[in-house]
Amino acid sequence: MPLPAPDDTATTEDWQAAGFGIYVHWPYCAAKCPYCDFNSHVAATIDHARWISSYLVEVERYFQETGPRLLRSVFFGGGTPSLMDPATVAEVIAAIRARWPVANDLEITLEANPGSVEAGRFRAFREAGVTRVSLGLQALNDPDLRRLGRIHSAAEGLAALEVARATFDRVSFDLIYARQDQTPDDWRAELRDALALQPDHLSLYQLTVEPGTAFADRLARGGLRGLPDEDRAADLWDMTQELTATAGLPPYETSNHARAGAESIHNRIYWQSGDWLGIGPGAHGRLTLQGTRLATAAFRAPAAWLDAVERRGTGESGRDALTEDERAEEFLMMGLRLTEGIDMARWTRLSGDRPLPLASLRDDGMMTLSDDRLRVTATGRPVLNAILRALLTPSR
């Protein structure tokens, strides 16, 4: 006679389906890129000691709130975290490890810029505990790197990749495509070169002109010519899907490709609506405490954040409890970016069984529903925003 299955839904919180991670933001760069709307700043001097102590205050403060939880990932993002003093990275990792129990496969990623790589620093990062590097190559040819306003050359990029690979088991790199005047032939050749480097993880972003950036300004003033229109951008997208799949790096998320098993643990916590702490200026977090899911935000300006931490013992500028609708909508919005889609049982629980207008989306070949998972098809992936609008706006 089969034993009754233990009913643990009452004791398991939703975030546990994806797990728990920590994001640490380093807000400085050597130069500001014209397309970048990240919270990144150029500073003449940096007082590393102040940063270490502030990070540690935040780590301890959050530990008091979460208590011991199994930690799956730490991510140093930026800005340009490869400009951090390796000692800072080491201290932060040590403080985290001293508090939370960690998974056997704990992933510790650091974003690196090719300009700031030298073998010595990388070894120090590895010794500090970093297990994975995400390298911002952005383009593999000099004219495009210049037009993107990057301060490294293609050769420096490849050299940095060599060093990174020699130092870390897991190395990913980023490319930005759909650039000014980029033809399908150009991109095909460049992407082939990138795949020939045999990465097991790749982030491929179509260039987005973000409001408030230098690029947005140029565009508004009639500059920044030669950006692809919708149809050409779609052609580039299609080609990207094809080439990466053929090379064994199919997309597991809108802009992320990996060999099976090489997906980033950390980013999946975001997309699967797990919990993560946001530490550092402008960092956002999601934290479930006593059944309430909190959205936390921190002061954006580096000086304001340091100041807040030092004087008030917290860098947080605010925290909001998410409503049921907000939780459910975030879950849908983030989860459908993943090729694996979302678990409908979670949707049902989170949304209070809110019906989704799926019929015509399924008829049009945009989505599939099988094995209790809702997925966006290959046809639907490039128009995900339209799908989300259709799903989340009740039609009249």
Add this chain to the structure above:
Amino acid sequence: MTDPARIRNFSIVAHIDHGKSTLADRLIQLTGTVAERDMKEQMLDSMDIERERGITIKANTVRIEYPAKDGHTYTLNLIDTPGHVDFAYEVSRSMRAVEGSLLVVDASQGVEAQTLANVYQAIDAGHEIVPVLNKIDLPAAEPDRVKAQIEDVIGLDASDAIPISAKSGLGIPDVLEAIVTRLPAPKGDRTAPLTAMLVDSWYDAYLGVVVMIRVMDGVVRKGDRIRMMQTGAIYGIDRLAVLKPAMQDIGELGPGEIGVFTASIKQVRDTRVGDTITHEKGGTDTPLPGFKPSVPVVFCGLFPVDAAEFEDLRDAIEKLALNDASFTSEMETSAALGFGFRCGFLGLLHLEVVRERLEREFDIDLITTAPSVVYHIHMRDGTVRELHNPADMPDLTYVDHIEEPRIQATILVPDEYLGDVLKLCQDRRGIQEQLTYAGNRAMVVYDLPLNEVVFDFYDRLKSVTKGYASFDYHLTGYREDHLVKMQVLVNEEPVDALSMMVHRDRAESRGRVMCEKLKDLIPRHMFKIPIQAAIGGRVIARETISAMRKDVTAKCYGGDITRKKKLLEKQKAGKKKMRQFGKVEIPQEAFINALKMDS
């Protein structure tokens, strides 16, 4: 009280942009009516739409005091009027309240179509007319040639026309003197029972309904109980004032005076422009003749985007109608759009202005359906139906024939553009009636079907003549023609709000343009959308909107969620401005823009 002999009432009339409002500024300024620091350009154009478009839409009254050379101080009531043909009703209404007109003519442009139309109206109203030649500061000004033109084309003595620059202030003192010496004083009997004309009214958020009157006979005082003769409504006057242009309280208004009152008027419908106001007790028995009602020529449906706002829309339309006697409304229901109103307007600009005012002043998002003129449907059984909405077109088997409204259009245009104008009129099924010359300007008179004119004729005329032509028209009657109902199908579904009546010979080209326009106006969807124009089941034009191919946020990590949510919220709000037809969402502005032809 003011001695009628020391009052002068006049309207400022002209073709559009000839400088009426600027002249009003100078008259206000020179008489010190408004403090220098409070002056601004075209200060009487107080509505946002007027300031943005740089045109006058509503007639505006202001009372000024002028110490004349004869040693007496005169009270002048000036009414600045709009120039655009769609607001001609404002002009004719205003003229009834005054005894004279300043006819402003731009000395660099000369006599234009509305100059003519306004002069005829002023003559009809029995006005004394003082011609004023404006903009003589411009190098292109030719006052002498324009004087000759006024005499040749209008037949008005222009020897005493006053050359001015409303911009620089040159000649303004002469205008003030001429108002006193050349315009007649109002007549009226102080001791007779009160007879006042309801000239205008509007809704003010703080004051409620404000009523503007012109006293003909008798005296009205604060606290008086008055009766509106047409509606029979009785009110007590709470506040009596004159406009300078801000309200300034006054104890009484006697013959020849123009002012406003408030009276806690609850029923907006009680105030009808053109009505006669008298005292409740001892009032007059003879009402004033009233205004000739305006005849709306373009109709369209107005529906709230959010069906829950229907009552708000009803209220808003009622309040706006108070301020605009020239538009009509009646309730309408549509399968696709729910409850709304079918409204009548004097032209397309009028329609746009009303729609915009409803949206802005009352904060209601609206869907406007395809505008249509009124057709006469002659049924087989001998009855005649008025068709205001193509969606109501009866089954053709019961229809004997269809008549459409025709207009007589007068166009003034410099020689070199005459060919283009004739071609445009010909393309719009016009029949030439007259072609004469005045100097190097041609005046053409055309008989045209109204439905070819209302949508965009004026825009086209402006563009083919680089703005040098002017245009005026009036309705002449109905004539039978070969008219058919053209339906538009979006994604195989007929969209009633887009169906229209067209002439058989023009159907193909209109259908084609309509489909092309809709192709641009409807955003891409996740599927491809066929757009078809059809007459009775036969497709005469088609286009396809290809499926959307890319709309996805490239980067979305932990920190991007909030931004991404905001973006989605914004897009959702954008979707609210759309209407769903089957699976397709059509933006609200598509309904009206689809009708504008480019050729």
